[in-house]
Amino acid sequence: MAVVSKIEIKNASITKNNLFALLEKISKEKTLIAPVRSELEDVNFLPVSEPKEICFDYENTTTSPKEFFFPQYQCMFSFSGASNDNIEIKDDNEEIVLFGVRSCDVKGIELLDKFYERSFEDDYYLSKRKNSVIISVACSELDEQCFCTSTETGPVLEEGFDIQLISTENDYAVQVGSEKGLELFEKYKSLFGPAVSVDIKGLLADAKKQKTEFDLKKVYNNLKEEKVDEEFWEDMGERCQSCGLCLFLCPTCSCYSVTDRVTPLGESRRSRQWDACYFRGFTRMAGGNDPVRGGAEMMKRKYHHKLVQQIDEFDMSGCVGCGRCSLACVGNVNWLENIIRIERGR
């Protein structure tokens, strides 16, 4: 069953005051997760107990919202002794509403949904997704590092959201796009105003006109046909310091490794944690052979995976253009600049 059961889009509107009231009501009934500005001025998604904790003035969060469905570290089950009776499966069924997610990140979650239900249905991921509703807020300005207009993942969405808010002059236009979204909408219907029609295609065209960095199709072709010279990949391979942070921040990276461990309090656990293909230990086999022969090949595979393979498999770009990776790189590997170089074939 798909995580997001799409419906025909239903239009509405909401005033800023009523949005506040809506979030207040949600926070009383469910776990509300929203952007919060820390004392150090970083903005990240965190559970909030009341809407006044929410930061409304932000470009995007430092970390991606994927961590609420696919956490950095997660206990899958705990066990003790040799008997199967002593296995306790740790499944988190808390109902959450995620407010303030940007379009690129909604698309990132859509890709993760596709990945995690592709062959083996991953309950740890899917149960969290099924218990969540996302209220996304489209970007009204295009930030310097991001390029959703080129990856076709924003700044507004045509579909795939639960509820989408689009800032209008004074208030928000509201679009309900899924059954889960509709359920939430119906529950708090009194807070919403009349339908405001929004020309999504027009907004997208305007944004594209304002800022388009590359032609995704051309990038796809150039990568597929290996039109980029080796020197480019060598340079990038040398720059990568294998910290893994770009992939940990990436809204679509889905790799994890599984370990058995004992906690300091003596609980035996099978757990999983984020992993990344920029670690040699990720691909290296027992005996020491590494099928990925070096940094250049590692980089080539990553770009190919996001911009060819995932387009083939999921019919959407594996890079959603959020730009988080470029801001996290200690080797100054800049995805956007590199994609543009790939488009130019050098």
Added chain:
Amino acid sequence: MKLEYIPTTCPYCGAGCGFYLKVKDGELVGVAPSKTHPVSQGRLCVKGVTCWESVIGGDRIKEPLVKKNGKFVETSWDEALDLVAKQFTKLKEKYGPDSLGVWGSARCTNELNYLAQKLARAVFGTNNVDHCARTCHSPTVAGLVRAFGSGAMTNSIDEIKDAACIFAIGSNTPEAHPLIGWRVRTAKDKGAKLIVCDPRKIDTAKYADVYIQHYPGTDIALLNCMMNVIISEGLEDKEYVKTRTEGLEEMKKVVEKYTPEYTSPIVGVDAELIVKAARLYASCKPASLLYTLGLTEHTVGTENVMSVANLAMLTGNVGVESGGVNPLRGQNNVQGACDMAALPNFYVGYQKVDDPDIQAKFEKAWGVKLSPKPGLTTTDQVIQAKAGNIKGLYIIGEDPLTSDPNITVVRESLEKLEFLVVHEIYMSPTTEMADVVLPGASFAEKTGTFTNSERRVQLINKAIEPIGTSRPDWEIVCDVATRMGYPFKYASTDEVMDEIAELAPIYGGISHNRIRKVGLQWPCPDKSHPGTKYLHKGKFTRGLGKFHGIEDKPPAEVPDDEYPFILSTGRMRFHYNDGTMSRRTHLLDREFPFMFVEVNEKDAEKLGLKDVDDCCVSTRRGQLTVKARVSDKVKEKVLWMPFHYTEAPANLLTNDAFCPIARTGEYKACAAKLEKIS
């Protein structure tokens, strides 16, 4: 769901990155970067990203351990602390205060280190207090104090990206200090010239404008030669030298003979390459000079440091933005532990113990008589323990049985102690020898401050409860002092910092409240002072910068027919020091799970050795069987090993020959033999 992001400072290297620990329902579940942090700016290295995992190993020490009949028994804190207080009191009465020693820790907070040295001085009555800077940057403090008057990194980390030239010698910057490596990369991307001098072809060597692969232990010859070229070609900054420095003539006389032709065979590098490096460094300003343990861990460590100071002063690069002499400190709080005077010759803030006025100031502040006699370094405490003169040691957060040179001798020394107490988070070879092991809380479980390499005092915040009954180390020290009859009464670490600020002028303006958002860089003399970005602007701390004429000297042990290789040791990106934390981190240990030796491909061929073959590395002190890693990374006749593996400790092999000034061991060069195991 209770999910919090707790801001804190990285517990690994001295770059001092800031990030958030993710805490879910009271458990550590990850790390998130902070874009606003002045050092890390949204970035982190692999150790920072994974550091949350390093402190939640199932084998954390959870209860105090007391050795009874040769075996550890879990006890109550009362029993353990009473025993510690009783034994130290007994030894002090029987053998005198100078029979005791305290080792603070570059891994622990400023507040802990301040209290540890206060315990040694005010309670034990000895200046025998030191810490693991002795194994790394003590030559920096000794050398830069002599040249400039202050022993710290002169400039700030973020200035490096704006340098016109970067000269990195004995610094594997991207691996040992990745966030400083980022600045080197950025400077290069912006067009700066890069000169790298290192016996190993490290990552920066690959994109350097000049790469000099000299032999370990030949830095003075190389630096003297560069100065010889600069002087003979008239490239020195004459105005700067005239107005800001003294002692040039003495230095000039010494470097005169180090012509490129004379130096080339000593260092094993083409003369033209040295000339090119000298011209480039002298002509691109500002030039930022970076170095680490490749310079300091030698018997000539202090003289190496004075030599780089010479070079930077000669070209007018000290006291200028994006220039300077920048020792990159290796541990999260090695700068702070020095500042706090976990050092045998200083009180907090580098105030000399043998200065009567300073002594009187501290006697008044602490209300006790203090010893005017400088104490013993950790190096000399180990030597004196073997000689029977040190009877009791209190070691905090350190494992000398993995990290000190020639650990066989260290073991013999520790065996002779009558009483050994160790604070640790995990068992180590050193805790195994202890009489009492006290479980300390990790960086994630306590509040305090670390001072990074650029002198920035930064907060760490408690994210989770201490594991088991472990306690913040500063509290443990307070309890020991109190039980020995000198009550240490502090409600929290910010009260300790207030006392530090009162007594140390360079920390005068620092308080926990002021650094809640952004750390302050000392000198910060008063509560309105904004901190100091770079040192020696307009005037050196000592007045005039001082040149020293320094002759090249070979390492204490040089290759011969029996031991034909030079063995050097060091750190790598995925592991950290004794491996206590990185070896317990899944993603880190998976990268490099076993010990190895790097061998040049030509040497390997002669020995019939292939990559990943087992081989035996031996020195006059011991031998290890390890895997060979064959490449062109090390120079011919040079071997390199990391030191992160307690099961195959490189320091079984290293030489316990020490810098006579700073007492740091020669980890970077000894004679070794390599054999293939068939």
